[in-house]
Amino acid sequence: MTPNSARTGVRREAVVRWAVTFSVAGIVLFLNGDRIGQLIGPGRSVLIQALVTGLLIGGVYSLVSMGLTLIFGVLHIINFAHGALMTVGMYTAFSLVANLGFDPYATILVTVGLLLIIGAAVQKLLINRVMGESLEKQLLLTLGLAIFIENLLLVVFSPTPRAIQLTYDSGSLSLFGLEISWPFRAFGAVATLPRTLAFVGALVLAGLLFLLLRRTKLGTAIRAVAENPRGAALVGINVPRIYVLTFALGTGCVGAAAALVLPFLSLEPTTGDAFNIIAFVVVVLGGMGNVIGALVGGLLIGVTQQVGGVLFVDQSNLLAVFILFVLALYLRPEGLLGKAKA
Amino acid sequence: MTSATQLWRRVDRNVKILVVVAIGLALLPLWLQGASLEIGIRILLFAMLATAWNLMAGYAGLFSFGHAAYFGIGAYATAVLQVDYGWSPWLGMLVGMVLAGLFAVGTGYLSFRYRLKGAYFVLTTFAFAEMLRLIFLHWDFVNEAIGFRVPLNRDASWTDMQFPPDSPAYYYVVLGMLLAVLLVVISLMRSRSGYYIIAVRDNEDAAAALGVNPMRYKLYAVGLSGAMTAMGGTFYFQYIFFIDPSLAFGPGVSIQILLPAIIGGMGTMWGPLIGAFLLVPLGEWTSGLVRNPPDVLSFLDGRAGLDLMIFGAVLVAIIMFLPKGVYGSVTHAVAVRQQRRRRDPVASVSGTSDE
Amino acid sequence: MSEQQAPLLSATGVTKSFAGLHALTDVDVTVPRGHITAIIGPNGAGKTTLFNVIAGSMPPDSGRVVFDGTDITGWPAHRVAGAGLARTFQLMKPFESLSVRDNVLVAAFQRGTRRDDAIAAAEEIVERVGLGRWSGQLAGELPTAGRKRLELARALALQPKLLLLDEVLAGLVPAERAPVMELLREIRAGGVTMLLVEHVMAAVMALSDEIVVLHHGMVLAKGTPEQVTRDERVIEAYLGEELLIAES
Numbered sequence: 001m002t003p004n005s006a007r008t009g010v011r012r013e014a015v016v017r018w019a020v021t022f023s024v025a026g027i028v029l030f031l032n033g034d035r036i037g038q039l040i041g042p043g044r045s046v047l048i049q050a051l052v053t054g055l056l057i058g059g060v061y062s063l064v065s066m067g068l069t070l071i072f073g074v075l076h077i078i079n080f081a082h083g084a085l086m087t088v089g090m091y092t093a094f095s096l097v098a099n100l101g102f103d104p105y106a107t108i109l110v111t112v113g114l115l116l117i118i119g120a121a122v123q124k125l126l127i128n129r130v131m132g133e134s135l136e137k138q139l140l141l142t143l144g145l146a147i148f149i150e151n152l153l154l155v156v157f158s159p160t161p162r163a164i165q166l167t168y169d170s171g172s173l174s175l176f177g178l179e180i181s182w183p184f185r186a187f188g189a190v191a192t193l194p195r196t197l198a199f200v201g202a203l204v205l206a207g208l209l210f211l212l213l214r215r216t217k218l219g220t221a222i223r224a225v226a227e228n229p230r231g232a233a234l235v236g237i238n239v240p241r242i243y244v245l246t247f248a249l250g251t252g253c254v255g256a257a258a259a260l261v262l263p264f265l266s267l268e269p270t271t272g273d274a275f276n277i278i279a280f281v282v283v284v285l286g287g288m289g290n291v292i293g294a295l296v297g298g299l300l301i302g303v304t305q306q307v308g309g310v311l312f313v314d315q316s317n318l319l320a321v322f323i324l325f326v327l328a329l330y331l332r333p334e335g336l337l338g339k340a341k342a
Numbered sequence: 343m344t345s346a347t348q349l350w351r352r353v354d355r356n357v358k359i360l361v362v363v364a365i366g367l368a369l370l371p372l373w374l375q376g377a378s379l380e381i382g383i384r385i386l387l388f389a390m391l392a393t394a395w396n397l398m399a400g401y402a403g404l405f406s407f408g409h410a411a412y413f414g415i416g417a418y419a420t421a422v423l424q425v426d427y428g429w430s431p432w433l434g435m436l437v438g439m440v441l442a443g444l445f446a447v448g449t450g451y452l453s454f455r456y457r458l459k460g461a462y463f464v465l466t467t468f469a470f471a472e473m474l475r476l477i478f479l480h481w482d483f484v485n486e487a488i489g490f491r492v493p494l495n496r497d498a499s500w501t502d503m504q505f506p507p508d509s510p511a512y513y514y515v516v517l518g519m520l521l522a523v524l525l526v527v528i529s530l531m532r533s534r535s536g537y538y539i540i541a542v543r544d545n546e547d548a549a550a551a552l553g554v555n556p557m558r559y560k561l562y563a564v565g566l567s568g569a570m571t572a573m574g575g576t577f578y579f580q581y582i583f584f585i586d587p588s589l590a591f592g593p594g595v596s597i598q599i600l601l602p603a604i605i606g607g608m609g610t611m612w613g614p615l616i617g618a619f620l621l622v623p624l625g626e627w628t629s630g631l632v633r634n635p636p637d638v639l640s641f642l643d644g645r646a647g648l649d650l651m652i653f654g655a656v657l658v659a660i661i662m663f664l665p666k667g668v669y670g671s672v673t674h675a676v677a678v679r680q681q682r683r684r685r686d687p688v689a690s691v692s693g694t695s696d697e
Numbered sequence: 698m699s700e701q702q703a704p705l706l707s708a709t710g711v712t713k714s715f716a717g718l719h720a721l722t723d724v725d726v727t728v729p730r731g732h733i734t735a736i737i738g739p740n741g742a743g744k745t746t747l748f749n750v751i752a753g754s755m756p757p758d759s760g761r762v763v764f765d766g767t768d769i770t771g772w773p774a775h776r777v778a779g780a781g782l783a784r785t786f787q788l789m790k791p792f793e794s795l796s797v798r799d800n801v802l803v804a805a806f807q808r809g810t811r812r813d814d815a816i817a818a819a820e821e822i823v824e825r826v827g828l829g830r831w832s833g834q835l836a837g838e839l840p841t842a843g844r845k846r847l848e849l850a851r852a853l854a855l856q857p858k859l860l861l862l863d864e865v866l867a868g869l870v871p872a873e874r875a876p877v878m879e880l881l882r883e884i885r886a887g888g889v890t891m892l893l894v895e896h897v898m899a900a901v902m903a904l905s906d907e908i909v910v911l912h913h914g915m916v917l918a919k920g921t922p923e924q925v926t927r928d929e930r931v932i933e934a935y936l937g938e939e940l941l942i943a944e945s
Contacts, residue, residue, distance in 0.1 A: 403830055425859045470719070485753055513849070533847075534806040534812070534815075537795070537802060537803050537806065538803065538806075540792065540794060540795060541792050541795070543794075544791075544794055544795065545790040545791070545792055545793075546794040547754065547774070547790060548786065548787070548790035548792065548851075549775075549792075549803070550753075550754075550773065550774035550775040551752065551774050551775075551778055551783070551784050551786070551852075551854060552775075552778055552804040552809075552851055552852075552854075553775050553778035553779045553804070553807040553809060553855060554775055554803065555773075555775045555776075560835075589716070609794075657699065
């Protein structure tokens with residue numbers, strides 16, 4: 001019996017995919033050989049800085065993406081308004097700081113609370129109507145919402161960029177007998193306080209979210225609904241309520257992220273856009289619905305973005321992200337960490 | 343009965359509508375001057391782009407959030423060839439159409455081959471448009487962020503696609519493009535390829551089991567859609583005399599292309615045109631509100647973003663209350679009434695399907 | 698062996714696994730020309746998987762499928778259909794936004810004839826399967842019985858040499874079954890060879906010339922209906938209850 005050509009065909013396809021990917025990567029690296037050589041050798045500090053900065057911002061990407069992937073995994077909706085809602089959080093925090101003198105990090109309580117409420121309202125009033133409808137309808141609904149929100153912010157706050165400055169941008173502190181001063185320096189790279197706090201805060205919250213999903217009754221209910229809404233309903237879970245809560249949790253994540261990034265990013269109505277795009281890339285890479293995938297993906301993309309930025313100096317740092325995105329899609333459509341709930 | 347009447351009766355319904363629309367639109371400039379002519383041109387341009395998008399997204403069921411890629415390729419192909427090499431924009435348009443078609447087929451092939459579906463596919467189309475934007479933004483061959491300007495030429499003629507500012511010629515050029523695109527889409531959807539495209543959309547497995555090659559027909563729709571969209575890009579460059587990576591490849595472009603089709607009715611022939619007729623004047627009106635607000639709304643003075651705010655709200659409302667779009671909902675209501683009549687034993691028996 | 702006597706379809710050594718589950722193991726099926734062959738077996742026996750492999754929806758891990766002298770192993774579904782092998786789906790797949798007639802037309806177009814001829818052929822087939830009243834209605838609005846017939850009509854419009862029917866009688870009440878069975882007999886009389894997957898034992902007994910029994914992805918028995926129903930292994934594994942129901 002001749003061996004079946006079909007099986008070798010499938011294997012051949014995978015080989016071709018990897019071969020093409022590595023060839024493309026190889027060509028890109030070759031064309032940038034000089035720059036790479038410089039980065040690895042004399043310019044090493046630049047590379048290390050990029051790695052550090054990338055990791056730090058990656059933490060925030062992880063938090064934002066976890067919210068997005070949670071929404072997708074449970075409600076099966078692409079929330080195109082994710083970035084716009086983050087901008088809402090940022091303007092809220094900004095107003096509290098500029099007008100009421102809040103400490104930037106204290107605003108997180110307000111932004112998270114506000115975004116939880118807004119998220120719940122959006123789900124209940126708008127998204128609920130299109131649950132179960134086609135993908136395009138849901139996408140367009142959240143897109144319309146995003147356009148509305150972003151331009152509302154534009155009308156209310158004008159396009160003038162805003163920024164806040166931490167009064168304790170650099171300083172020092174005695175902790176357990178150790179003298180800690182910031183900005184932090186290690187391996188020749190600098191890590192500013194706000195970025196470091198954002199990273200730590202994001203990971204802490206990500207961890208809390210993860211604990212909530214794994215160890216609480218609510219979390220179990222959410223995961224049940226994600227797996228099988230009808231089955232969950234049969235065992236007595238209030239599925240519509242879970243939808244509302246999950247969406248709110250997702251938007252709560254960006255509320256937190258908003259407060260965390262305000263101290264080091266300039267704020268415009270379009271600031272959330274970049275986070276939106278990046279979150280989508282992360283979620284697709286990590287597997288839609290895969291929370292750990294979003295966590296890892298966020299860090300990976302953050303690093304890719306910064307390293308790509310110093311590698312392809314003449315290009316936008318997002319280009320490296322998109323190239324990775326497209327390559328990853330063709331290598332593993334179900335996401336790098338697999339098991340998508342798409 | 344004259345043979346002309348017999349002939350007319352046999353003609354496809356959409357073609358009849360096309361003839362009426364063509365005549366109506368051709369006569370419109372007699373009443374339009376200046377600013378309203380500009381609005382008319384924009385309506386026709388977006389109707390054309392939306393119709394091209396609708397072929398891929400509505401009829402073939404492949405929702406694209408990155409049509410700006412094809413639009414931009416069309417615009418830049420013309421720009422480079424005209425500005426740097428002195429080619430006629432008509433030739434540039436043809437080159438742009440071919441390049442956009444190839445890009446569409448290439449990216450489409452990769453996406454279909456690796457079975458990217460649903461959300462993954464949509465995001466991939468978006469990613470490709472963004473990639474082009476970022477690449478062009480930093481590419482000196484296309485002047486990076488500066489873009490291109492159409493060289494002003496006082497002796498310009500039809501070969502240069504450049505006319506005096508108030509000339510209705512621009513209107514007729516874009517009208518010609520719109521009618522051509524409509525004719526192409528109508529003929530395609532009438533033909534067996536059209537049936538295959540819809541079959542693949544409705545159920546790819548069943549279509550394949552009936553001998554229809556899904557990849558071929560999806561690529562057919564995608565390539566054609568991309569090429570026709572590129573035509574619009576060429577026109578746009580000639581009309582506003584300027585192009586840069588944002589105007590060519592930005593997400594706003596993709597959104598503006600798909601909105602008229604959604605609002606008018608995805609997957610219907612006339613939805614995109616109707617959507618354009620609704621959305622463009624609405625956009626103009628809200629921009630006007632912002633520029634010269636009545637006293638009641640004086641706080642709006644000079645504030646950017648109001649028009650898009652209303653867009654966003656309208657879009658949300660349409661999705662929630664008119665899921666089939668305006669035209670789609672109307673035809674659906676009519677069809678439902680027809681069905682009810684059909685179930686009445688008194689009514690006539692067989693119906694020919696008309697789409 | 699003359700051309701006329703060579704089997705129309707010959708699947709040999711077909712093996713297929715999904716993530717560790719052995720759906721099919723070394724299955725041999727032969728379908729003689731002009732005959733009706735039935736594949737029976739309990740749920741999960743691998744019947745639809747076998748169909749999918751033959752019809753090209755999925756390639757086998759190993760084995761060969763030869764159709765009318767041509768090796769079609771691993772061919773994509775549309776190519777298999779083009780070679781003259783038509784199939785219906787157990788979970789019906791109508792083109793919901795097209796009318797009943799247009800559903801059939803999609804298949805009729807494949808014959809390569811002129812548009813008007815294809816339309817006429819489609820309308821004729823729609824009448825033949827008894828869907829004439831619904832010809833202009835959207836396929837999405839048909840009840841189950843109608844959808845089954847539509848599946849059949851579309852497959853017929855391809856004018857196939859071999860027709861693969863996946864549970865074409867399932868979900869029909871006995872009153873609805875008789876006309877369909879009559880239709881199948883007419884189709885065979887017209888020279889079309891058929892391979893059925895069926896659960897309705899009465900129909901299988903009445904229609905088929907040969908029966909292949911699948912169990913846990915392997916061929917348990919083959920032969921005429923009489924032979925198979927007397928086979929002890931078959932009775933033990935599967936037929937016991939079914940036969941009682943059929944004979945009652």
